[in-house]
Amino acid sequence: MEEIKIFDTTLRDGEQSPGASMNAAEKLRLARQLEKLGVNAIEAGFPAASTGDFDAVKQIAAHIHQAEVTALARASKDDIDKAWGAIQDAAKPRIHTFLATSDIHMQHKLRMNRDQVVEAAVAAVKYAKSLTPNVEFSAEDGSRSDRDFLCRVFEAAIDAGATTVNLPDTVGYALPDEFGELVAYVMKHTPNIHRAVVSVHCHNDLGLATANTLAGIKAGARQAEVTINGIGERAGNTSLEELVMGLFTRREILGFSTSIQTREIFPTSRLVSMITGIVVQPNKAVVGANAFAHEAGIHQDGVLKNRMTYEIMEPETIGLSSNRLVLGKHSGRHAFKQKLADMGYDLSENDLNRLFDRFKELADKRKEILDEDIEVLVAEEILRVPDTFQLDYLNVVSGTMAVPTATVKLKINGETAQSAGFGVGPIDAAFNTIAKMTGTTSKLIRFSVNAISGGMDAQGEVTVRLQENGLVALGKGADPDIITASAKAYLNGLNRLEYMKRNPSISAEERVL
Numbered sequence: 345m346e347e348i349k350i351f352d353t354t355l356r357d358g359e360q361s362p363g364a365s366m367n368a369a370e371k372l373r374l375a376r377q378l379e380k381l382g383v384n385a386i387e388a389g390f391p392a393a394s395t396g397d398f399d400a401v402k403q404i405a406a407h408i409h410q411a412e413v414t415a416l417a418r419a420s421k422d423d424i425d426k427a428w429g430a431i432q433d434a435a436k437p438r439i440h441t442f443l444a445t446s447d448i449h450m451q452h453k454l455r456m457n458r459d460q461v462v463e464a465a466v467a468a469v470k471y472a473k474s475l476t477p478n479v480e481f482s483a484e485d486g487s488r489s490d491r492d493f494l495c496r497v498f499e500a501a502i503d504a505g506a507t508t509v510n511l512p513d514t515v516g517y518a519l520p521d522e523f524g525e526l527v528a529y530v531m532k533h534t535p536n537i538h539r540a541v542v543s544v545h546c547h548n549d550l551g552l553a554t555a556n557t558l559a560g561i562k563a564g565a566r567q568a569e570v571t572i573n574g575i576g577e578r579a580g581n582t583s584l585e586e587l588v589m590g591l592f593t594r595r596e597i598l599g600f601s602t603s604i605q606t607r608e609i610f611p612t613s614r615l616v617s618m619i620t621g622i623v624v625q626p627n628k629a630v631v632g633a634n635a636f637a638h639e640a641g642i643h644q645d646g647v648l649k650n651r652m653t654y655e656i657m658e659p660e661t662i663g664l665s666s667n668r669l670v671l672g673k674h675s676g677r678h679a680f681k682q683k684l685a686d687m688g689y690d691l692s693e694n695d696l697n698r699l700f701d702r703f704k705e706l707a708d709k710r711k712e713i714l715d716e717d718i719e720v721l722v723a724e725e726i727l728r729v730p731d732t733f734q735l736d737y738l739n740v741v742s743g744t745m746a747v748p749t750a751t752v753k754l755k756i757n758g759e760t761a762q763s764a765g766f767g768v769g770p771i772d773a774a775f776n777t778i779a780k781m782t783g784t785t786s787k788l789i790r791f792s793v794n795a796i797s798g799g800m801d802a803q804g805e806v807t808v809r810l811q812e813n814g815l816v817a818l819g820k821g822a823d824p825d826i827i828t829a830s831a832k833a834y835l836n837g838l839n840r841l842e843y844m845k846r847n848p849s850i851s852a853e854e855r856v857l
Contacts, residue, residue, distance in 0.1 A: 345595065345599055345600055345601040346566070346599065346600055346601070347566075347600070347601050347602060347603065348561055348566060348567070348568055348591060348600050348601070348602050349384040349385065349541065349543075349566060349567040349568070349602075349603075350382075350383045350384050350385075350567075350568060350570060350584065350587075350588065350602050350603065350604060351383070351384060351385040351387065351414070351543065351567050351568065351569045351570070352378050352381075352383040352385065352386055352387065352569075352570060352571065352572070352584060353387040353545075353569055353570070353571055353576075353581065354374065354378070354571040354572045354575065354584075354616060355371050355374060355375060355378075355386065355387060355388050355389055355400075355404070356387040356388065356389050356390055356416055357387070357569075357571060357576045357577060357581055358571035358572065358573075358575040358576050358581065358616075358620075359371075359389070359620075360576060360577045361575045361576055361577070361580065361620070361622065364575055364620040364621075364622055366400075366619055366620065367396075367400075368396065368399055368400040368403055370619045371388070371389070371400045371403075371404060372400070372403050372404055372407060373615070373619070374615060374616065374619060375388060375404040375407070375408055376407065376408070377608070377611070377612050377615050378411065378572075378612065379408050379409075379410050379411045380605070380608055380612075381604060381605055381608040381609070381612050382602075382603045382604045382605040382608070383411055383584075383603075383604065384411060384412065384567075384603060385411055385412040385413075385414050385438060385567075386404065386408060386411045386412070386413055386414065387414040387415075387416060387440065387569075388400070388401040388404040388405065388413050388414065388415060388430075388431070389401040389404075389415065389416070389430075390415070390416040390417075391415050391416075391417070391423075391426040391427050391429065391430040391431075392417060392418070392422065392423040392426040392427070398426060398429070398430050401413075401415050401430035401431060402429075402430045402431075402433070405430060405431045405432075405433050405434035405437065406433055406434075408434065408435070409435045410435075411436070412434075412436040412437070412438045412478065413431050413434040413435075413436065413437055413438070414431070414437075414438040414439070414440045414480070415427035415428070415430050415431045415437075415438075415439060415440065416440045416441075416442070417439060417440065417441045417442075417468075417472070418441065418442065418443070418468075419441050419442065419443040419464050419465055419467070419468035420468070421468075421471055423441070424439060424441060424468065424471055424472050424475070427439050427440075427441075427472075428472075428475045428476065432475075432476075436478070437476050437478060438476065438478040438479070438480060438508075439472040439475065439476055439478070439479050439480070440479075440480040440481075440482065440510075441468045441469060441472055441479070441480070441481055441482070442481070442482035442483075442484050442510075443461060443464055443465045443468065443481075443482075443483070443484060444461075444483075444484040444485050445461060445483040445484065445485065445486060445489040445493060445494055445497050446484075446485035446486070446488040446489045446490075447488075447489075447490065448485070448488065449484060449485050458493055458496075461497065462496065462497055462500050465481060465497055465500060465501050465504075466500050466501065466503075466504045468481075469481050469501050469504035469505050469506050470504045470505060472505075473504065473505030473506075477505075477507070478507055479505055479506050479507055479508075480506065480507070480508035480509070480510060480543070481498075481501040481506040481508070481509050481510065482509075482510035482512055482543075482545065483497055483498065483509070483510070483511060483512070484512060484514055485512070485514045485515065486510075486511040486512050486513070486514070486526075487511070487512070487513040487514070487515075487517055487518040487522075487523060487526060488514075488515070488517060491526065491529050491530070491533075492533070494511070494526075494530060495529075495530055495533045495534045498530060498534045498537065498540075499534050499535060499536055499537075502534075502536045502537070502539050502540045503536060506540055507540055507541065508540055508541045508542075508543050508567060509537075509540045509541075509542060509543065510542075510543040510544070510545050510567075510569065511526070511527060511530060511542065511543070511544055511545070511560070511565070512544070512545035512546070512547075512569075513544075513545070513546040513547055513553075513556055514545075514547060515547060515549060516546065516547035516548055516549025516550050516552065516553060516578070516579060517549070517550070518546070518552070518556055519550075519552065519556075520552060520555040520556050520558070520559040521559065523544075523546070523556040523559050523560055524556075524559030524560060524562060524563040525563070526563075527542065527544065527559070527560045527563035527564055527565055528563040528564060530542070531563065531564040541566050541567050542564055542565045542566060542567070543565060543566075543567035543568070543569060544556070544557050544560035544561070544565045544567070544568055544569065545569035545581070545582075546560070546569075546581070546582045547576065547577065547578065547579065547580070547581055547582075548574060548576075548578075548579040548580045548581060548582070548583075549578055549579045551579070553574070553580070553581060553582040553583070554582050554583060554586040554587055554590065556582075557570070557582045557587055558587070558590060558591075558598075561591075561598075561600065562598070568582065568587055569581070569582070570582045570583065570584040570587055571583065571584060572584050572585070572612055572613055572616040573585070573613055573616050573617065573622070573624055573628070573631065574586070574628075575616070575620065575622055583629070583630075584604075584609075585609050585613060585629070585630040585631050585662070586629050586630055588602050588604045588606065588609070589606070589609070589629075589630050589657060589661075589662065592606060592657075592661075593657055606661050606662055606663075607660070607661065607662065607663045608663060609630065609631065609662040609663055610631055610662045610663035611663050613631040630657075630662060631662070675707070677696075677700055680696075680699075680700055680703055681696060684696070684699075684718070699721055702721050703718070703721060706721065730839070730843065731835075731839050732756065732757060732838070732839050732842040732843075733754055733755070733756055733778075733782055733835045733838055733839055733842075734754060734755040734835070735752075735753075735754060735828075735831055735832060735835055736753040736754060736755055736760065737751070737752065737753035737762075738750065738751070738752055738753075738774060738827070738828055738831050739751045740770040740773060740774060740827050741770075742769065742770040742773070747766055748766060748767050748768065748769050748770045748772065748773040749764060749765070749766055749773055750764065750765055750766075750767070750770065750773035750774040750776070750777045751763075751764045751777075752764070752765075752774065752777045752778055752781065752831070754778070754781055754782070754835075756781070756782065761781055763777055763780060763781050764777060765777030765780055770827050771826075771827055771830045774827060774830060774831045774834075775788065775830070775831075775834055778831065778834055778835065778838075782838055784810075784812065784838055784841070785812055785813075786810040786811060786812035786837075786838070786841060787810065787811050787812070788808060788809075788810060788834075789809050789810070789811050789816075790807070790808060790809035791806070791807075791808050791809075791830075792806070792807045793805070793806050793826060793829075793830075794807075803822050803823065803824055803829075804822065804823065804824070804825075804826040804829045805820065805821070805822045805829065806820070806821050806822070806826065806829040806830045806832070806833040807819070807820050807833060808820075808830075808833045808834055808836075808837045809837070810834075810837040810838065810840075810841055812841055815841055815844050815845070817837045817838075817840035817841045817844065818837060818840070819833045819834060819835070819836035819837025819838070819839075819840060820832075820833050820836055821833030821834070821835070821836055
């Protein structure tokens with residue numbers, strides 16, 4: 345398969361994302377990871393932009409040995425001098441110079457006519473070529489440039505010594521068919537195009553960066569300029585992971601390969617997110633948190649039977665250990681049973697059915713059910729003593745201007761009872777009311793609360809220790825509502841006390857349940 349060169353500009357164009365600036369140490373760390381990832385070229389920065397950027401590019405040039413280290417420069421001698429000063433010690437240096445070629449840029453930004461642009465481009469490339477044989481020229485806003493003028497500029501740049509010519513969709517304006525046709529036109533109508541590598545650099549303003557890049561490759565481009573996680577100016581750049589995995593997954597159709605070590609994709613994505621502070625959206629292709637996660641019951645059932653039913657890539661390919669079955673309200677019985685088995689529980693059909701019903705009730709309250717939630721469900725529903733007391737209803741009124749009041753409805757030995765009571769706080773009011781209804785003389789000797797899962801909708805777990813006539817029982821309860829969790833824990837402890845009273849022959853170990 346023909347190889348597509350991967351030119352990574354995370355450290356240059358990616359860093360131009362608002363809030364994504366990196367210091368020299370962070371850029372060097374990321375550059376080393378990009379080399380490990382296997383990119384062909386690393387655009388380390390824009391040395392003329394600042395002293396800090398110059399120093400960072402210089403450090404990267406000194407430490408990177410396999411990938412080409414590229415520095416960006418405007419079409420001016422001063423910029424090119426700074427670029428060369430930063431990368432001259434690199435094992436494989438490249439100067440990347442650029443100049444706008446669209447009428448709107450030439451008229452309003454450059455204040456230059458076409459002949460002047462050609463002359464400036466040729467002068468910049470020739471000067472860069474006098475410093476290094478590896479020179480890239482970019483026609484900024486190429487996708488909005490006149491086609492024939494674009495061919496004229498590229499022909500002149502190649503004659504001046506450019507080894508790579510880059511056709512950017514700088515403002516993300518092109519459509520895939522349109523962009524592919526433009527690349528094909530340039531390939532056909534630039535007489536010396538065979539002497540240079542044609543590159544494409546697409547932005548994502550219309551969400552088409554990856555599609556446009558693939559269209560450009562199919563039309564003849566052999567270098568793609570990309571960033572990790574698709575970060576970059578405005579809506580970002582072509583995403584490295586999307587392009588590489590697109591070429592990899594559909595290689596039989598497209599017929600191209602890359603040098604990327606795909607198992608390093610996910611670790612690199614995480615590193616970029618950590619350094620820049622830009623969180624990867626959950627539904628981001630390839631590296632998003634949901635990219636290999638399944639919640640819908642139909643999908644989970646299919647994936648459990650054969651991954652290929654709903655996964656076109658293996659998660660291991662990009663560096664993940666496995667896919668993820670997300671338990672939520674859309675999950676089915678098959679996925680729930682598999683999760684229990686993975687956690688070591690082999691339940692009867694009756695127990696499974698009872699637990700699945702409780703799981704669905706909880707899933708209606710929480711967006712995602714974690715392993716800790718399931719542990720609590722098992723403890724409450726399966727590994728529990730018979731219920732003498734069952735909570736049917738709880739309502740608590742509390743606040744700075746109200747006396748804490750609890751209204752409780754219980755089933756006591758199958759019979760319904762209801763009462764209300766007061767306390768110094770909402771939990772105390774609930775406990776006082778339950779104690780009155782159950783007739784317990786036990787003392788509360790321990791009360792603790794823990795969050796057993798993360799997030800604003802986390803479940804709280806309450807543990808109580810009750811003592812009565814020499815018997816000690818632990819009670820546990822969990823619920824997103826901490827007052828309800830407290831009531832459940834108290835009743836669980838009371839039920840254990842009742843169980844021990846009715847079974848005096850149980851061992852000392854069993855007495856402290």
